[in-house]
Every structure is written in C-alpha cells, then in structure tokens.
Amino acid sequence: MKQDYYEILGVSKNATSGEIKKAYRKKAVQNHPDKNPGNKESEERFKQAAEAYEILSTPDKKARYDQYGHAAFENGGAGGGFGGMNMDDIFSQFGDIFGGHFSGGGFGGGGRQVRVKGSNLRIRVKLELKDILNGVTKKVKVKRLVKADGVTYKTCSSCNGQGSVIRISNTILGRMQTSATCPTCQGSGKLVDHRPKGANAHGLIQKEETVEIEIPPGVTDGVQLKVTGKGNEAPGNGISGDIHVVIQEIPHEYLKREGNNLHHDLYISFSEAALGSDKEIDTLTGKVRIKIEEGTQSGKILRLRGKGLESLERYGKGDLLIHLNVWTPKRLSKEQKEFFEKAKNDDNFIPNPSHSEKSFFEKVKDMFS
C-alpha cells in the first residue's frame, strides 16, 4: 500500500503551498544521500518525499490526487501515469527549491572523460551512370584540419586531464558536488604546449589531402555515404571526424534511370519498321545487337534483362527497356509523295491493330509486372 503523500511530508491536507515546500525541504535535508551514505531506507524516503512534493506542488496534479488518491496516477487512472522520479529529476527540482543548478554528480557520477571528436566534413561527388553501374573508387581532394607538424600537448591543469571539473558548493543540504565539462580544455583533457606557426588554438592546421572514396554499385542521387575517420582531426588524443559524401548523379545523354531500370528512347526509320532490321545500340556495358521484327509498331518496348543497374541492396540487376519510336519523314520528294499517295488506300497501310498488338497502357502495365 502506497503511503499518503501528505503523511510522507508530514503536513495536513489543508497545508498551504508554502507549508508543503517547507516540509519537503526538511525531509530532503534529513534524508539526503550525501548525509546518509549507504542508507537505503533514507534514500527511499528521500525519493518518496520528492515524489510527494512533485505532486502536491503542482496544482492540477494535487487536485487529481485530492480527488482520486494514488489511483489518479496509476496506469489507466483518471490522470494518466506518473512514472516516479529518478535522481536527475529530483536534482532538477532542487533548482526551484534551493536555487542554483544541481546535477547527479554527488552520487558517485564523478568525472567523465570525453574523447573529443573532430568535426565532420561534407562533400559532394558527381557520378556518371557507368560509375554507378560498376561502383568506383573516387579520389577527392579535401581540405581538413590536421595536427600541425611539431605540435605538442600537455595535460590540462584545470582538470588534470580528466576533461571535467567537479564544483563543490555549500548549500542548505550541505556540500554538493556538480560535474561539468572543463571550460579550459573543452573536455579533451589536453592543452596545446607548443603551437607551431599557422596552427590554430587547438594546434590544428588546414591541409589539402587526397582521400579515396569507395562507392558501391547502384547508388542513387542524394544518397549519403560515410568515410569514417577522414574528417577533421581532433586536438590531443581525440579521434578524427568523418566525411559525409553526398552522391550527385549526372544525367545521361540518352538513358533515363528509373530505380534500377534504364530507359532508352530509340528512333527507327519507317523502312526499318516495315522491313525489319538488325541494329547495334550502345548500352552502359558496351554495344548490343537488337533485332527489329518486320512490321514493328511504334511504341513497342524491347526489354534487355539484366542490362540495367545493380541495386544497392544487391538483390539483382535491373533491365534496359528500349522504347521503339518510328520516325515519320517530315519532308518527302516528289517520287516519295507519289508512292505514299498510292499506298494510302492500300489495305496493308490501313491501321488494323489485332488483339495481340498491345496498347500503350497494356505495355506500361507489363513493364511494371
């Protein structure tokens, strides 16, 4: 059975907010873990008091507690859950009660050493479709901060190389410890001892370097790759940042990309469509011969399986889709005009699509199936 919040603080139900605050201070001081090291009971009372104060000092929570009791904060209760408080919550509450800011540093948190990381660089790499097809190693010049030649570091005297400092302040609760990042070395624990000419305050200098970037096959425009440890170096014994590589795809002269598939708009002559022909076309992997059947209709799509791009997730290759467009001559000689005039009423020249000739919409449907 959970103890009544008013009982925990030792106040009556009619207590004013001033009385509640005063009662909580008293309980917090009595049961503070720094004053009762290793005493689990007082730590428990300390937490209970904090929880009671949290509820009774917040008007709407107090109103719900007065009406429903603990049920108001149980799961599914009238007021939603109240998850209890951890030490960080309790100490942040102390700011309101005692003034100033407290952290959990007093509970054995101690100094925390931060391994400072250098900042990241961001670069853009432009790729042709054929590089995307096969993957490529790109050599890129980057300007990165590196430790200057001859720079030496010494241990920061403000934090003795710990990277953090403990502040001790005397409060109503007694001695309180707070831990903060060392302002002298910004957490690295090191300071520049010898600073060569041209180096910045951290002993770093900008240098142009060539970095090799491995790009896997199948990347798409806007994809980001990370090259670990090739960003700016950090002072002292810190670790280098990364390079974020943003891929930019250079549009191909005549191939359009759609996922892993490639589309090629191919124009064939009226004669090639009527008579049929063998045609050589360029693909990303070299020349390929395609057969155009006798009597080919404009809009026919030839699918070359596996001639598209590899997927980045390696689940296979896309296709190359060749869209055949019959080129209608724009100007005709006298003889050609006579020929077409004669042909106009010839049965063979009158459109007569059979059911086996798929419509444009059916073809589109096929492409995605």
Ligand SMILES: [Zn+2]
């Ligand atoms: Zn320091």
